Amino acid sequence: MKRIYICILLMLSLNWACKKDSEFLDRKPKQVLTEEQVFGDEKQVLSLLADLYNRYVDFATPENWSSMSDFNEAFWSEAGRYGDFQNSGWGYGNWAIWDYGYIRELNLFIDKAAKNTTLDAELMKRMQAEARFIRASYYFELVKRMGGVPLILEPLTYDFSGDATYLQNPREKESAIYDFIIKEAEEIKPLLPKDVNTKSRATAAAALAMQSRAALYAASIAKYGYKTPQVSLSGGEVGIDAALSNEYYAIALKSAQEIISGSVGSYALYLKKPDNLSENFASLFYDKNGNNESIFIEDYKLQSGKVHGFTISNQPRYGAEEEEGGRINPSLNLAQSFEKLDNTFAPFETNTSTGEYVYYDNQTDIFAGRDARLAGTIILPGTTFKGRTVDIWAGYQLADGSIITGDDRGQQKTLPGKSLPEQVVGLDGPINGYEFTAQTGFYIRKYLDPAAGSGQRGVQSEVPFLRYRYAEVLLNAAEAAFELGDANTAATYMNEVRARAGLTTPLNSSQITFDRIVHERRAELAFEGHYYFDLKRWRIAHEVFNGANISKTEIVKNIGSSTKISTQPYGIWPYKIYAPGTPNDGKWIYKVVLPDRVTGADRFQLGNYYSEINNTILSNNPKIVKNPNQ
Amino acid sequence: MKTKIKNILVVLLIITGFTACEKDNFKAPEIMFNGRLVYQGEKIYLEQDQVSFELWQSGFGKYAPIKSSFNQEGEYSTTLFNGTYKFVIPMGQGPFKWNMNANGNADSLLIELNGNKSWDIEVIPFYLIKNTTLSTNGENVSAVFDLEKVITGAEGKNVERVYLYINKTQFVSGNSNSNIAQSSLSGDELSGLSNLELSVDIPTLTPSQNYVYARVGLKIQGVEDMIFSPLKKLEF
Numbered sequence: 001m002k003r004i005y006i007c008i009l010l011m012l013s014l015n016w017a018c019k020k021d022s023e024f025l026d027r028k029p030k031q032v033l034t035e036e037q038v039f040g041d042e043k044q045v046l047s048l049l050a051d052l053y054n055r056y057v058d059f060a061t062p063e064n065w066s067s068m069s070d071f072n073e074a075f076w077s078e079a080g081r082y083g084d085f086q087n088s089g090w091g092y093g094n095w096a097i098w099d100y101g102y103i104r105e106l107n108l109f110i111d112k113a114a115k116n117t118t119l120d121a122e123l124m125k126r127m128q129a130e131a132r133f134i135r136a137s138y139y140f141e142l143v144k145r146m147g148g149v150p151l152i153l154e155p156l157t158y159d160f161s162g163d164a165t166y167l168q169n170p171r172e173k174e175s176a177i178y179d180f181i182i183k184e185a186e187e188i189k190p191l192l193p194k195d196v197n198t199k200s201r202a203t204a205a206a207a208l209a210m211q212s213r214a215a216l217y218a219a220s221i222a223k224y225g226y227k228t229p230q231v232s233l234s235g236g237e238v239g240i241d242a243a244l245s246n247e248y249y250a251i252a253l254k255s256a257q258e259i260i261s262g263s264v265g266s267y268a269l270y271l272k273k274p275d276n277l278s279e280n281f282a283s284l285f286y287d288k289n290g291n292n293e294s295i296f297i298e299d300y301k302l303q304s305g306k307v308h309g310f311t312i313s314n315q316p317r318y319g320a321e322e323e324e325g326g327r328i329n330p331s332l333n334l335a336q337s338f339e340k341l342d343n344t345f346a347p348f349e350t351n352t353s354t355g356e357y358v359y360y361d362n363q364t365d366i367f368a369g370r371d372a373r374l375a376g377t378i379i380l381p382g383t384t385f386k387g388r389t390v391d392i393w394a395g396y397q398l399a400d401g402s403i404i405t406g407d408d409r410g411q412q413k414t415l416p417g418k419s420l421p422e423q424v425v426g427l428d429g430p431i432n433g434y435e436f437t438a439q440t441g442f443y444i445r446k447y448l449d450p451a452a453g454s455g456q457r458g459v460q461s462e463v464p465f466l467r468y469r470y471a472e473v474l475l476n477a478a479e480a481a482f483e484l485g486d487a488n489t490a491a492t493y494m495n496e497v498r499a500r501a502g503l504t505t506p507l508n509s510s511q512i513t514f515d516r517i518v519h520e521r522r523a524e525l526a527f528e529g530h531y532y533f534d535l536k537r538w539r540i541a542h543e544v545f546n547g548a549n550i551s552k553t554e555i556v557k558n559i560g561s562s563t564k565i566s567t568q569p570y571g572i573w574p575y576k577i578y579a580p581g582t583p584n585d586g587k588w589i590y591k592v593v594l595p596d597r598v599t600g601a602d603r604f605q606l607g608n609y610y611s612e613i614n615n616t617i618l619s620n621n622p623k624i625v626k627n628p629n630q
Numbered sequence: 631m632k633t634k635i636k637n638i639l640v641v642l643l644i645i646t647g648f649t650a651c652e653k654d655n656f657k658a659p660e661i662m663f664n665g666r667l668v669y670q671g672e673k674i675y676l677e678q679d680q681v682s683f684e685l686w687q688s689g690f691g692k693y694a695p696i697k698s699s700f701n702q703e704g705e706y707s708t709t710l711f712n713g714t715y716k717f718v719i720p721m722g723q724g725p726f727k728w729n730m731n732a733n734g735n736a737d738s739l740l741i742e743l744n745g746n747k748s749w750d751i752e753v754i755p756f757y758l759i760k761n762t763t764l765s766t767n768g769e770n771v772s773a774v775f776d777l778e779k780v781i782t783g784a785e786g787k788n789v790e791r792v793y794l795y796i797n798k799t800q801f802v803s804g805n806s807n808s809n810i811a812q813s814s815l816s817g818d819e820l821s822g823l824s825n826l827e828l829s830v831d832i833p834t835l836t837p838s839q840n841y842v843y844a845r846v847g848l849k850i851q852g853v854e855d856m857i858f859s860p861l862k863k864l865e866f
Contacts, residue, residue, distance in 0.1 A: 234734045548804065599807075601805075601807075605854065606722065615693075618693075626721075628721060629720075629722035629723070629854060630720060
């Protein structure tokens with residue numbers, strides 16, 4: 001028996017060894033694709049490009065809920081995150097990025113696509129343009145956060161000589177990076193499709209939208225740099241010459257107008273639900289069907305692996321599909337900044353001029369008659385999500401002014417004069433320090449997915465993230481026109497955006513001010529990752545976050561001012577009146593509160609304007625200069 | 631078999647005994663290097679932990695600073711090894727002028743450490759707060775003080791605001807955690823630089839205490855960090 005086995009083994013090994021040595025040693029690897037294989041097949045090139053798209057860096061993304069809601073536009077109702085409201089600001093290293101590995105791969109792709117002769121030339125041109133778009137986008141992200149950076153447009157390769165100094169490049173001027181982005185956008189525009197239905201790949205409109213935003217940022221840094229003269233470097237790596245501002249504003253206006261004119265696709269403001277403008281505004285973010293407002297998006301797809309849990313993290317806690325939610329609680333600071341329908345700013349009316357409470361029949365009455373974007377961006381107490389009314393109320397107030405409330409969601413207590421216990425606090429809170437309840441009295445609505453299952457961990461959400469959308473283009477045009485002294489044009493563009501939000505009384509040209517523009521962008525683009533960069537480029541971040549506490553009387557004043565301080569997120573809590581036999585019984589009152597987990601006040605230091613370049617980078621490349629004030 | 635395992639264990643023990651000796655046990659730094667910021671012998675008072683400085687030492691792989699900051703008395707203190715260090719206050723830090731080198735960067739000072747060392751750093755502040763009298767009647771705190779413009783001419787800067795801060799603890803500044811009340815005057819409202827007055831009401835203190843700490847602070851236009859008067863404990 002044994003002998004037979006040995007014989008078989010021997011025969012097998014002989015068979016193996018029969019191959020020629022050269023063949024045996026020269027086999028193609030099965031787990032690695034060669035360059036010829038990739039650049040010889042359209043599908044392979046596309047998947048390579050898809051990977052580059054997938055690594056696109058956004059400041060705010062629904063995959064990370066907190067990235068969309070910092071800077072006291074919201075309070076974070078999660079036990080582990082209260083510390084962010086108890087410290088006094090942000091570290092110098094926050095928001096820093098420096099991924100030159102990504103840039104190298106983009107450069108390699110561009111280089112190889114340019115030299116490719118096997119595939120369709122038109123296709124290669126488009127893909128090359130797309131990679132250049134992604135590269136310009138990444139340089140845009142770098143310059144926004146770090147200031148001028150080394151501009152590397154060739155794939156660099158180390159020669160292993162032991163001396164890497166030839167790979168060390170100094171930082172470019174901040175304006176040079178912006179110039180590069182503007183020039184790239186101009187050059188790739190004709191190579192990209194003019195198709196309104198292409199959303200998750202670069203189009204001509206996406207290139208123009210990027211150009212417009214970049215030019216606007218450069219222009220405002222040039223114009224408002226005088227406010228923070230210390231935020232600059234002598235080599236121009238940070239700070240842009242004031243004389244250049246008009247030139248940049250003109251570019252921002254021109255490229256925005258090119259989109260508005262319709263020459264690159266028929267983009268328009270989303271208006272599928274004109275009867276309910278708040279609903280309309282909310283659906284703009286989740287409707288993927290013929291949505292002509294979105295220009296360039298990060299798309300997600302159910303059951304594909306590319307999904308996100310934004311709805312899980314932020315769905316109203318009561319009736320949620322998982323035992324969590326409610327993390328982003330928009331602040332009163334943001335909520336009250338939405339205008340009344342007569343274009344005026346006013347706080348929510350909690351008290352009369354004599355100090356009496358204002359009694360409301362319905363919980364939502366206090367929010368009535370305002371900018372439709374208020375209810376489109378924020379889930380207000382008494383409104384619904386997925387058909388369920390959110391249960392946000394802080395307790396009962398008795399006739400003598402005392403409060404009966406609970407410290408658990410929907411806790412029951414016996415009211416005076418009654419025999420049975422009943423619910424005395426909302427199932428959505430607000431309860432101080434109770435995570436996932438609406439600790440400011442609000443939940444976020446923007447980017448919440450109303451589809452069934454979106455709040456389940458096993459399903460998640462396919463709501464896209466809108467990187468560029470038409471309303472922003474209009475606001476870019478409005479701001480650029482205003483800064484160029486053409487307030488009439490500015491008013492026209494701004495009124496378009498405002499009319500969609502139900503503010504149908506147009507603003508005339510004399511009403512367009514810097515404060516108005518600051519406000520409009522904050523209201524329209526809340527929680528989309530713009531607020532921080534806007535405050536930075538206008539050089540007002542250090543005034544808005546000045547490190548001082550805000551008092552209850554101060555928070556409701558000066559609404560609509562661009563430099564109103566916002567160092568702490570406030571809330572507004574509804575209470576039900578319990579006073580049987582009196583006319584106010586069952587009515588609602590509101591109180592302005594500071595959630596008690598908020599103990600710090602944020603200060604934006606001058607060293608926060610541009611993120612710190614870390615010591616490893618400085619040490620590896622002595623030509624890099626540090627950012628100012630750090 | 632058993633002896634084999636025993637032998638292996640013994641060998642392992644010896645190996646660990648040898649390897650764990652030297653390299654792992656670095657001595658902790660124990661040389662004290664401390665001092666304060668002064669101008670002609672006068673202390674410069676700052677906000678706690680807001681003005682930073684860096685100590686650089688070359689010769690150890692990648693080049694990176696040891697970072698630290700001054701306390702509100704303008705003092706610093708570090709524990710180091712003996713050696714040669716470069717001391718630098720980064721650009722834009724502090725309410726004072728720091729020398730530049732030819733490239734327009736903050737210039738460094740060479741420090742030779744050979745045993746404990748106390749070393750005062752001489753800087754030129756833009757302003758000094760002088761002759762400060764802080765007093766209280768139990769309801770409010772008032773301050774009378776002079777400002778002295780130290781750097782004049784083209785490099786001189788204007789006053790943005792003067793503040794009077796009070797706090798329950800000895801950390802007193804504009805930081806929200808470091809004051810319970812404040813009052814201020816903008817630079818335009820000042821009549822001159824001497825005999826300036828500020829007053830602030832003492833809010834209800836919980837838990838109650840019969841003292842507060844107070845300081846006067848000065849914000850200079852175009853300078854992020856403020857300069858302060860000496861701290862005073864006021865009892866009532």
